[in-house]
Amino acid sequence: xDQDGMPTPAAQPSWNTRVKDxxxxxxxxxxxxxxxxxxxxxxxxxxxxxxxRHRGPVIHFLYRMVQRQAVAEELAQEVFLxxxxxxxxxxxxxxxxxxxxxxxxxxxxNWIRDGRAESREESLDKETSEGATRxxxxxxxxxxxxxxxxxxxxxxxRAIECLPSKQxxxxxxxxxxxxxxxxxxxxxxxxxxxxxxxLFRAYEHLRSRLAHMV
Amino acid sequence: MRLSWSAVASALLLILxxxxxxxxxxxxxxxxxxxxxxxxxxxxxxxxxxxxxQKALNRLPPxxxxxxxxxxxxxxxxxxxxxxxxxxxxxxxxxxxxxxxxAVRRSMNQxxxxxxxxxxxxxxxxxxxxxxxxxxxxxxxxxxxxxxxFSEKEQGIIRDMSSLLPPR
Amino acid sequence: xxxxIEDDGGHELILAYGANSxxxxxxxxxxxxxGTCASCREWAExxxxxxxxxxxxxxxxxxxxxxxxxxxxxxxxEQSAWWRQLSPVNWPxxxxxxxxxxxxxxxxxxxxxxPALRPEAQAQPQPKLQIEQVEHALDDMExxxxxxxxxxxxxxxxxxxx
Numbered sequence: 001x002d003q004d005g006m007p008t009p010a011a012q013p014s015w016n017t018r019v020k021d022x023x024x025x026x027x028x029x030x031x032x033x034x035x036x037x038x039x040x041x042x043x044x045x046x047x048x049x050x051x052x053r054h055r056g057p058v059i060h061f062l063y064r065m066v067q068r069q070a071v072a073e074e075l076a077q078e079v080f081l082x083x084x085x086x087x088x089x090x091x092x093x094x095x096x097x098x099x100x101x102x103x104x105x106x107x108x109x110n111w112i113r114d115g116r117a118e119s120r121e122e123s124l125d126k127e128t129s130e131g132a133t134r135x136x137x138x139x140x141x142x143x144x145x146x147x148x149x150x151x152x153x154x155x156x157x158r159a160i161e162c163l164p165s166k167q168x169x170x171x172x173x174x175x176x177x178x179x180x181x182x183x184x185x186x187x188x189x190x191x192x193x194x195x196x197x198x199l200f201r202a203y204e205h206l207r208s209r210l211a212h213m214v
Numbered sequence: 215m216r217l218s219w220s221a222v223a224s225a226l227l228l229i230l231x232x233x234x235x236x237x238x239x240x241x242x243x244x245x246x247x248x249x250x251x252x253x254x255x256x257x258x259x260x261x262x263x264x265x266x267x268q269k270a271l272n273r274l275p276p277x278x279x280x281x282x283x284x285x286x287x288x289x290x291x292x293x294x295x296x297x298x299x300x301x302x303x304x305x306x307x308x309x310x311x312x313x314x315x316x317a318v319r320r321s322m323n324q325x326x327x328x329x330x331x332x333x334x335x336x337x338x339x340x341x342x343x344x345x346x347x348x349x350x351x352x353x354x355x356x357x358x359x360x361x362x363x364f365s366e367k368e369q370g371i372i373r374d375m376s377s378l379l380p381p382r
Numbered sequence: 383x384x385x386x387i388e389d390d391g392g393h394e395l396i397l398a399y400g401a402n403s404x405x406x407x408x409x410x411x412x413x414x415x416x417g418t419c420a421s422c423r424e425w426a427e428x429x430x431x432x433x434x435x436x437x438x439x440x441x442x443x444x445x446x447x448x449x450x451x452x453x454x455x456x457x458x459x460e461q462s463a464w465w466r467q468l469s470p471v472n473w474p475x476x477x478x479x480x481x482x483x484x485x486x487x488x489x490x491x492x493x494x495x496x497p498a499l500r501p502e503a504q505a506q507p508q509p510k511l512q513i514e515q516v517e518h519a520l521d522d523m524e525x526x527x528x529x530x531x532x533x534x535x536x537x538x539x540x541x542x543x544x
Contacts, residue, residue, distance in 0.1 A: 152435065156439050157439065191521045197278060207428040273513050275392075
């Protein structure tokens with residue numbers, strides 16, 4: 001048993017393999033800060049656990065921001081690199097996910113601002129076939145249903161892409177990460193009222209584009 | 215060739231530096247000079263025509279619109295001197311690099327969360343640092359008395375807030 | 383219940399309704415209102431449609447080698463940092479460093495003497511003012527106000543809340 005009363009794994013896994021032990025399922029979110037403090041103290045397996053827990057949400061968030069899978073993964077790598085580089089000076093002054101998404105949002109917004117995306121039409125056309133196949137497969141759809149799904153998905157992606165970048169980030173965090181206004185405000189370094197304003201305008205735009213889709 | 219480039223560059227540098235004024239700046243009085251043309255978004259907004267202002271306000275939800283109008287009214291009712299001081303500090307805040315700005319805003323939030331007496335103590339400390347030269351401010355914040363008087367968190371807040379003090 | 387469209391925080395209520403995140407009682411109250419208010423009903427239905435549409439965008443599949451690539455980058459970074467510390471001999475810095483430093487200092491001295499040439503001193507095209515900028519400026523002013531560091535040139539006035 002270790003000092004937390006958790007069963008010690010038989011062999012300490014190498015930190016550069018996916019760590020799967022029962023700590024991932026049982027640990028509450030508050031342990032993120034605890035894990036990061038352990039990374040600060042040199043425990044690289046804890047970094048693996050953090051990666052396991054947050055890899056998906058970060059990549060999905062960035063994918064929806066930049067709408068290119070390869071770029072999203074590259075940016076996500078940069079997010080975790082920065083987390084790792086900052087381990088020496090980490091202090092749990094804010095929630096870990098807030099910090100993580102602050103880095104991710106910053107990188108995503110920079111990428112959008114720097115205009116590295118190809119023209120909207122080109123990128124969406126290129127990505128729709130790629131993106132649709134990379135979605136989690138739903139084998140229960142018929143060919144017709146699949147066609148309808150792709151058209152719907154394209155509309156949704158276009159609508160999100162038309163949002164100004166900060167509104168886009170706010171909506172993605174609100175809808176897909178289910179973050180509270182206060183947390184979004186912390187991520188975007190603005191007030192809660194600014195977040196509400198961003199979301200109000202973003203959803204207004206989305207309603208005008210997507211409300212016909214029932 | 216490289217050596218001669220280096221020598222020429224160094225010589226030019228010395229000439230340029232030698233032509234800079236070497237005398238120390240005279241001690242300045244502690245008066246806040248208005249910086250040139252400080253224009254905040256609030257000022258720009260107030261310069262818009264009533265129609266344009268209303269159009270901009272209509273982009274907000276009704277409750278937020280009302281709150282914003284109330285806040286604007288309160289700001290505009292402040293004494294001119296106080297408004298100018300705030301504009302100057304706002305200007306200094308926005309001159310900082312973005313990451314410093316974020317750090318200063320976080321410290322300001324933390325400041326507002328402190329108890330009243332601690333806020334007063336930090337405020338007093340900042341007021342007493344305002345007339346000092348930057349090096350003296352640094353020395354003050356490094357002094358044992360300062361460290362004893364304020365917690366580590368408060369020291370960080372004061373340090374960040376000191377970026378907003380008028381330059382000497 | 384008053385009309386959410388007109389009330390304080392009402393649009394947040396409808397957003398939460400669209401997201402199915404209201405408490406059971408709030409949901410009952412709101413649905414009762416929606417039965418009588420056409421504008422709110424239309425808004426709520428549109429918001430629910432948006433929410434459902436956004437649900438269609440399911441997560442992507444992450445590359446199986448994501449972690450491996452990340453750890454490789456970390457390992458490379460750490461290795462190159464170690465190598466840089468030990469072995470500067472391959473750098474031509476001995477001959478180029480003085481030139482680089484001198485040039486950088488020259489440029490800095492030149493800009494200091496000619497502030498008009500600094501990019502920020504030149505006229506920048508003014509972007510259109512956004513209402514959010516006004517809100518953010520007020521947020522900043524209110525935070526700054528609490529510091530109440532009036533200078534000697536200000537009239538002595540007691541602090542007031544903005």
